[in-house]
Amino acid sequence: MIRFTVKGLITLVLTSSALFLTPIRSDAQVNMNRLVKVAKSCQEDVLDPNYYKRMGLPLNDIYFQNKSIIQKRITSCINSRYHYSLILTKYPWLDSTGEILPGYPGSVLVGSLAKYFDGVYHTTSILDCIANQDLSSEKCSLVARSIASGTAFRNVQYFERYYTVNVCPSCVVAHDELSGSEKEIFKAFVQWFLTLETTHRRELISILGDGDEASELRYAIISESNAAVNKYWEVRQGVEEEEQERRRQEVLGN
Template sequence: MKNIVFKSLIAACITSMAILSTAKASMAQVDMSFLTEVAESCQKDVFSSEYYQQMGIKEVVSPTSKDSDYYVDNCIKSRYFYLLVISKLPWLVSTNEMLPGYLGSVAISRIAYENGFSQSNMLDCLASKNKDSQECINSSFDEDTFYKMYSKDTPGKFDSIFGSQGDIQPILRLAYTCPSCVIAYNNNPSRKQMIGAFIEWFTKLKPSQKKELMSILGDEKAQLANRTSMRGEADKAWNEYTALRQRLAEEEKEQRRRELLGE
């Protein structure tokens, strides 16, 4: 079991996802062990009231069958991407928290994911060592990078995770990766505080670690291509999941037909 932050990840394969372990070679571009892990845990957590309650969400309205793919989609992509990050940089899981409850590894994953197809301008911000600098203002650091909360009544808080799909994507992507990070952000609901905490965390890393991180966060052609490829692989993982699920459903349907005919 990998040391990952979505603690409810389970190791044993569930029956409905057993097909993932026998995927054909044509799916080699997606790490099927990663996909099996995140598919199992997402199927469990997306529909679990207990999962959301640990983040202090008072009311959980389960997604309808029509909308459930939207939430499982965000869960699988976010968790798969996080596994990609720590597989490339395994030492990340041993680094300190950026804030109490908010791991630096999660911050790296969030920044890289949200800037999967664009520049982040991160290096100049980090080099300034000043959360108020123009470089940080011009960087990709925004509320959505770390976690943006939406609520009609109390900014920075919310009662239910289910609502307008366009608005809650950043919520889902962090909540499904790191529940404790949601609480950490609630306790520090300030963009500048979050940037300052990240700069301080980054500054304490070894020089070799900083250089490795820029392979994911940097804006040079190769670095951007690396980030884009990782985001693309996470998207592909979701596509493989839906294709495999459809195949399983078709096989189960055919089995019922054969049983009905006594074959």
């Protein structure tokens, strides 16, 4: 029964016209075409053990049988992938800028930094960190925490909540091969950043840097991603209610 509820109703969300007809109850505008694509990819991967095995992440049966755990994974996945899609839409050139490490595109790290530098008034100090290439300085503490987990993902509790786990399996492998080394990943990021065109560097600092404008831009992207998650569950609840009513009517022979 759990298997049907989780997989069957998930499929109904994708095929139901309700996904396009239900009014949006959020202040942030949700791109429905984007949400449908993101939700479809997340639903496929979250229910696929091979998705996690290819990253070497620990798994047991409860990850695929417990409805609450699956819902949390879907929420995290939709939030991360919708967010990353917005980043690539805003900076389409990012997709062709190459990797910071084998299997680890620089665009993914940009997305994860924009995600973890949350809040409207954060001071990231990332420009100073890049300029001085010194991750050990006190000003770089936020960058250090955001650049890597500090340990391999397979050793981190709730690994499925991490941006890279949801967005880029090959990035997880690259990260874990360095045992989550903040210093090495930061060094690779700086080298990648300095190869970018000057205009592109400035564009990235406009979202990753200090100041109200950068903070508000990060906040707007995060807000829309959160709204997309809320929209998904709003629609899914409606589909579940419709399915339950259909079953009632079948019992009554209607």
